[in-house]
Amino acid sequence: MNTAVRPTFRALNTYTKLMRAAESVTGRVSRFMAAANLTISQFGVLEALHHKGPLCQRDIGAKILKSTGNITLVIDNLEKHGFVRRERNTDDRRYFTVHLTQTGAELISRVFADVEAAIVAEMSLLSEKDQELLGELCKKLGARRE
Amino acid sequence: MNTAVRPTFRALNTYTKLMRAAESVTGRVSRFMAAANLTISQFGVLEALHHKGPLCQRDIGAKILKSTGNITLVIDNLEKHGFVRRERNTDDRRYFTVHLTQTGAELISRVFADVEAAIVAEMSLLSEKDQELLGELCKKLGARRE
DNA sequence: ATCATATAGTTTAATATTAAACTATATGAT
DNA sequence: ATCATATAGTTTAATATTAAACTATATGAT
Structure with a gap:
C-alpha cells in the first residue's frame, strides 16, 4: 500500500524540487x-x-522558445531603447533581420559577463561531478517529445 | 587554459539544461x-x-511565490469564474480568507489528478534512483539564500 | 487621543505571454 | 494570370508579472 503510493510521492517531490530550483536560480540570476x-x-x-x-x-523565437507575438513585442521594446534594429530582408520581404546596435552590443557584452559569473556562482553549490550529473538528468527530461 | 575555461562552460551547460528541463516539463504538464x-x-x-x-x-502568495499584486489579479479572475470566494476575516479586517467554492473544489480535485498523473509520467523518464538524485541536487540549488 | 510603525491587500505603470486571427509575401500548380 | 497553400511577422484579446505607491487596518508608545 505504502509502496503503491510512493512512486507518485517521489515524482511529485522531484518535480516540485526541480521547479523550485529553476525558479530560485532564475530569480537570482535575473x-x-x-x-x-x-x-x-x-x-x-x-x-x-x-x-x-x-x-x-x-x-530568435526558436532559440529562446517564445511565441511570434511575444517576440514582436520584446523586439519592439528593445528597438525602442536603441539596442537592436530591424532590417527588411531583401531576398524575402516577409523576413526582418534583427541586428544589435553599437549600444546594444556593448550592453550585452557587459551584462552577459555579469550573468555568466552569477551562473557560475549558482552552480558552484554543486561539485563538478554533480553539475555534470544534474546536466545529464535534466537533459533526459528536457528532451522528451510528445 | 582549456582547464581554466571549463568550469564556466560546465556551469553554463548545466544551467541551460536545468532551465530547458523545467520549461519543457512545465510546458507539457500545464x-x-x-x-x-x-x-x-x-x-x-x-x-x-x-x-x-x-x-x-x-x-497563498508565499506558497506559490507570487507578488501581492499578482495574487490579487489571479484571485479576482478565479472569483469571477466562481471557483473561489473571499471572506473578510473578522479578527483582522486587513485579511481576506479565500475559500474554494463547491465548483472550484470539484474542478481542482479533477484537474489535480490529471496533473499528478502527468507529472508521474514526466518523471518516469528517470529511474527511481535518478528521481531521488535529481531531487537532492535541485534541493541544494533551490535552497540558496543571499 | 495622537503619532509612529507595521502589515494585508489594491492600484498603477510597464512589460510579458499565449493562441488565434490577420496582413503581407512567397511558391507551386493549373 | 489565377488559385491554393505556406510562412514571417503583426494585431487582438485575455491573462500574467513585477515593483512601487497607495488605502485600510492594526498595534504600541506617548
Missing part, C-alpha cells in the same frame, strides 16, 4: 539583467544576437 | 491545466486551497 534594466526575455534576445549574430525573428 | 481553462498560477492557487484549506492571500 537580478543582474534587471540591474541593466533588461527583462529575462530581452536579455535572451540580446544574448542570442550576441552569440549568433543577426537573426530573423523566427529564429 | 497543458492539463489549460485543458480545464486554468493558467499555471490559477492552478497553483486552487491547488494550495485544495491541500491546505482556506488561506489568506498573503499565505
Whole structure:
C-alpha cells in the first residue's frame, strides 16, 4: 500500500524540487539583467544576437522558445531603447533581420559577463561531478517529445 | 587554459539544461491545466486551497511565490469564474480568507489528478534512483539564500 | 487621543505571454 | 494570370508579472 503510493510521492517531490530550483536560480540570476534594466526575455534576445549574430525573428523565437507575438513585442521594446534594429530582408520581404546596435552590443557584452559569473556562482553549490550529473538528468527530461 | 575555461562552460551547460528541463516539463504538464481553462498560477492557487484549506492571500502568495499584486489579479479572475470566494476575516479586517467554492473544489480535485498523473509520467523518464538524485541536487540549488 | 510603525491587500505603470486571427509575401500548380 | 497553400511577422484579446505607491487596518508608545 505504502509502496503503491510512493512512486507518485517521489515524482511529485522531484518535480516540485526541480521547479523550485529553476525558479530560485532564475530569480537570482535575473537580478543582474534587471540591474541593466533588461527583462529575462530581452536579455535572451540580446544574448542570442550576441552569440549568433543577426537573426530573423523566427529564429530568435526558436532559440529562446517564445511565441511570434511575444517576440514582436520584446523586439519592439528593445528597438525602442536603441539596442537592436530591424532590417527588411531583401531576398524575402516577409523576413526582418534583427541586428544589435553599437549600444546594444556593448550592453550585452557587459551584462552577459555579469550573468555568466552569477551562473557560475549558482552552480558552484554543486561539485563538478554533480553539475555534470544534474546536466545529464535534466537533459533526459528536457528532451522528451510528445 | 582549456582547464581554466571549463568550469564556466560546465556551469553554463548545466544551467541551460536545468532551465530547458523545467520549461519543457512545465510546458507539457500545464497543458492539463489549460485543458480545464486554468493558467499555471490559477492552478497553483486552487491547488494550495485544495491541500491546505482556506488561506489568506498573503499565505497563498508565499506558497506559490507570487507578488501581492499578482495574487490579487489571479484571485479576482478565479472569483469571477466562481471557483473561489473571499471572506473578510473578522479578527483582522486587513485579511481576506479565500475559500474554494463547491465548483472550484470539484474542478481542482479533477484537474489535480490529471496533473499528478502527468507529472508521474514526466518523471518516469528517470529511474527511481535518478528521481531521488535529481531531487537532492535541485534541493541544494533551490535552497540558496543571499 | 495622537503619532509612529507595521502589515494585508489594491492600484498603477510597464512589460510579458499565449493562441488565434490577420496582413503581407512567397511558391507551386493549373 | 489565377488559385491554393505556406510562412514571417503583426494585431487582438485575455491573462500574467513585477515593483512601487497607495488605502485600510492594526498595534504600541506617548
